[in-house]
Amino acid sequence: MNTLIEHLTGMHTLTDQVVAMDLLISAKSGVRNYAMAATEAGTPEVKELLMRHLEEAIDMHERIFAYMMEQGQYHPWNVNEQIEVDLKNSDTALRAPTL
Secondary structure, three states: OHHHHHHHOHHHHHHHHHHHHHHHHHHHHHHHHHHHHHHHHHOOHHHHHHHHHHHHHHHHHHHHHHHHHOOOOOOOOOHHHHHHHHHHHHHHHHHHHOO
């Protein structure tokens, strides 16, 4: 989408938020998968490797989560604020020009 159109429609912020949320969901999935794999590891060496990756995945999730909180894109502990963000994003998406 053209940068000018993105700014006029408000899609530039929505695009950033969509990318961040997708990354957050992927990081959460990675945490879950590494935790599960570590419990199934066949050797102590493999378990140690998976645990290191799990710690890195948890750190990545935390950094993405903090970014989204700082940007006002994610309010996991305040349902009313999150609903407002979601409604605003829905309105922006509905007003977006169709191709």
